[in-house]
Amino acid sequence: MVRVRFAPSPTGFLHIGGARTYVFNWLFARSEGGQVLLRVDDTDVGRNTEASLRSIMDGLAWLDLPWDERHFQSERRPLHVQAAEALLASGNAYRDFTKDVGPREEVGAGTPWLYNPGMREITAEESARRASAGEPFVVRFRVPRELPGGVAFRDLVLRKQFRRYADIEDFALLRSNGQPTYHLASSVDDRDLRITHVIRGQDHLANTFKHILLLKGLGSAAPRFGHLPLLLGPDGSKLSKRRHGALVSVSNYREMGFLPVGFVNYLSLLGWSPKDNREVLAIDAMLAAFRIENVLRTNATVRFGRGKQASDVDPKAVWLNGQHLRKMPIEELVPHVEGALRSAGLWTDDLGGSRKEWFHAALADLRSRMNLLSDFRTRCRAYFSDDFDVQGKARANLAKDGVRAMLRTLADRLELVGTFDEATVEAEIRGLAAELGVKAGLLINGSRAALTGQPVGPSAFRVFTILGRDRAVRRLRAA
RNA sequence: GGCGCUAUCGUCUAAGGGUUAGGACAGGGCCCUCUCAAGGCUCAGAUCGGGGUUCGAAUCCCCGUAGCGCUACCA
Numbered sequence: 001m002v003r004v005r006f007a008p009s010p011t012g013f014l015h016i017g018g019a020r021t022y023v024f025n026w027l028f029a030r031s032e033g034g035q036v037l038l039r040v041d042d043t044d045v046g047r048n049t050e051a052s053l054r055s056i057m058d059g060l061a062w063l064d065l066p067w068d069e070r071h072f073q074s075e076r077r078p079l080h081v082q083a084a085e086a087l088l089a090s091g092n093a094y095r096d097f098t099k100d101v102g103p104r105e106e107v108g109a110g111t112p113w114l115y116n117p118g119m120r121e122i123t124a125e126e127s128a129r130r131a132s133a134g135e136p137f138v139v140r141f142r143v144p145r146e147l148p149g150g151v152a153f154r155d156l157v158l159r160k161q162f163r164r165y166a167d168i169e170d171f172a173l174l175r176s177n178g179q180p181t182y183h184l185a186s187s188v189d190d191r192d193l194r195i196t197h198v199i200r201g202q203d204h205l206a207n208t209f210k211h212i213l214l215l216k217g218l219g220s221a222a223p224r225f226g227h228l229p230l231l232l233g234p235d236g237s238k239l240s241k242r243r244h245g246a247l248v249s250v251s252n253y254r255e256m257g258f259l260p261v262g263f264v265n266y267l268s269l270l271g272w273s274p275k276d277n278r279e280v281l282a283i284d285a286m287l288a289a290f291r292i293e294n295v296l297r298t299n300a301t302v303r304f305g306r307g308k309q310a311s312d313v314d315p316k317a318v319w320l321n322g323q324h325l326r327k328m329p330i331e332e333l334v335p336h337v338e339g340a341l342r343s344a345g346l347w348t349d350d351l352g353g354s355r356k357e358w359f360h361a362a363l364a365d366l367r368s369r370m371n372l373l374s375d376f377r378t379r380c381r382a383y384f385s386d387d388f389d390v391q392g393k394a395r396a397n398l399a400k401d402g403v404r405a406m407l408r409t410l411a412d413r414l415e416l417v418g419t420f421d422e423a424t425v426e427a428e429i430r431g432l433a434a435e436l437g438v439k440a441g442l443l444i445n446g447s448r449a450a451l452t453g454q455p456v457g458p459s460a461f462r463v464f465t466i467l468g469r470d471r472a473v474r475r476l477r478a479a
Numbered sequence: 480g481g482c483g484c485u486a487u488c489g490u491c492u493a494a495g496g497g498u499u500a501g502g503a504c505a506g507g508g509c510c511c512u513c514u515c516a517a518g519g520c521u522c523a524g525a526u527c528g529g530g531g532u533u534c535g536a537a538u539c540c541c542c543g544u545a546g547c548g549c550u551a552c553c554a
Binding site for chain 1: 480481482483484485486489490491492493494501502503504505512513514515516517518546547548549550551552553554
């Protein structure tokens with residue numbers, strides 16, 4: 001049984017790179033009939049925040065790709081400590097009494113740091129004595145650097161990987177305060193939670209050699225690994241919360257009005273493709289086409305459009321969302337639009353009841369012009385409320401010679417016609433235009449402006465029937 | 480500095496020895512048309528550089544170069 005995990009640390013909001021990692025894990029596991037676990041890697045107690053955890057959970061839930069289990073790493077701490085002690089006992093780890101010097105920032109200083117001198121040689125007896133005497137220490141893994149070989153594994157994405165023991169540093173397992181490090185906690189949990197495949201960013205590649213070593217020291221088999229290419233910001237650097245801020249926050253996309261499937265589709269295409277020129281993919285289509293070995297090895301740039309606005313995301317993402325918006329069954333779209341309308345106070349319960357059919361029909365007419373859910377509460381406002389602004393160009397259309405008077409005449413006539421359908425409305429408008437000797441466009445565009453406050457939108461005749469006779473006539477007169 | 484990963488239109492990508500190097504977004508044009516979209520058609524636009532191997536290289540190898548990652552008692 002395939003079991004994957006997504007392991008965010010709650011030290012910031014969910015960003016687009018994390019979301020993509022989740023999407024790839026999910027697609028891989030589900031396409032293999034496997035399970036998806038969520039593991040909150042909260043070992044760095046000092047940096048964890050409740051707000052961050054909430055942001056991550058909300059963001060993942062919004063993606064609508066459900067997980068099977070959720071675990072908190074902090075709750076598993078005894079297991080981690082136990083593993084560290086086992087490694088210490090077997091000689092695969094040792095105590096390092098060097099005092100903490102903080103981050104080593106001397107990059108470019110020549111030889112890389114691999115271990116602190118003198119510490120590997122301390123005998124077990126002396127080590128135990130100093131520890132019980134209260135001397136602070138960190139527990140490090142003893143990399144068998146005296147051996148000629150190295151760690152080899154076959155990556156699901158990058159294929160054959162190898163690193164010499166001599167190039168792997170003696171990484172920490174336990175901090176001097178007794179807290180497990182990420183390496184220890186993550187590896188031990190992967191084992192205990194029976195994770196079969198670890199799919200994570202390429203920034204973890206160097207860690208993987210350590211984790212394989214660690215697991216081997218524990219006498220356990222390592223899972224399979226797949227390292228995803230990184231997502232780069234427009235400036236070319238790895239996407240990060242710190243550098244790219246709200247621009248890469250998943251909540252930004254949600255607030256802009258992305259459909260979960262539109263957003264997931266966009267993410268799925270960053271570093272992967274079904275190889276047959278299809279791009280607009282529903283979840284089941286992604287599932288059917290997904291192959292982890294088809295994931296690219298090259299980093300992808302996330303575009304933010306030309307401007308610097310948070311709303312100015314990759315135009316292709318918006319396009320993809322629009323494709324889903326107009327291709328998905330209306331019934332599936334409805335709850336999303338409902339949410340958008342609710343947030344603007346435009347939702348009334350009859351839209352789900354007595355006027356449900358009308359609502360669905362209106363969406364069918366409107367959605368080809370929309371790309372984001374938010375468009376329904378802005379550009380479509382006049383269809384759901386009598387309280388709407390008249391845009392500049394629409395105002396200009398109404399201000400043209402005698403247009404307002406003509407619209408009132410039109411209102412009078414439409415009030416009297418027998419059936420109120422598109423053909424009738426068109427006949428009345430064209431007839432009136434002919435009588436008055438003006439171009440039909442004058443009345444058509446004027447009508448749209450009066451009815452919707454906008455210079456653009458669906459066929460003006462259609463707008464009449466969407467709004468219905470009463471509202472249409474009222475708005476013509478009020479223009 | 481050390482250790483790695485990578486390199487195709489502006490961007491996302493297809494082609495894993497043989498194609499006029501394909502598609503999509505964005506951009507230009509045309510059609511449709513009451514507007515705006517949608518849709519259809521179309522134009523422009525790329526194999527980082529240099530060496531090999533081969534009848535033949537975007538594809539395999541090497542060297543450069545560039546970008547990115549890692550190089551913590553962060554994850």
